[in-house]
Amino acid sequence: MANTPSAKKAARKIERRTEVNKNRRSRVRTFLRKVEEAIASGDKEAAQTAFRAAEPELMRAVSKGVFHKNTASRKISRLSGRVKAVGAATA
Structure with a gap:
């Protein structure tokens, strides 16, 4: 346990x-899950929309x-490739 006032404040x-960070991480995971679900459903339009929302988040x-x-960057790159592949797989 912290003893000094500065350690207690820290x-x-x-x-x-x-x-705060837990909430931010959870929010990002939610956006990523929406992209994953859209990819799994095979809906290219929904996947692109979800991806465009997830990227800035x-x-x-x-x-x-x-x-x-x-x-x-790695997550965005991999997701981007998978979103593009959704259209190719169904076309």
Whole structure:
């Protein structure tokens, strides 16, 4: 347990920040899940719409420090390829 006043304050700040980051991470996962579901259903239009909504959400999480930039870029790149493949598979 923290003893000094500054350590106690740091512990409080970390607790608040953790809560905010949990919410941000959850929000991003929700957007990613919507893309995954649209891909699984084979609906290219829905997949593209969900992907366009998920991409800025992922990058916003990067700017807030929730995800590393390369992690988000990798996820976006892989999702983009899969969204493109939805149309090719059904066509």
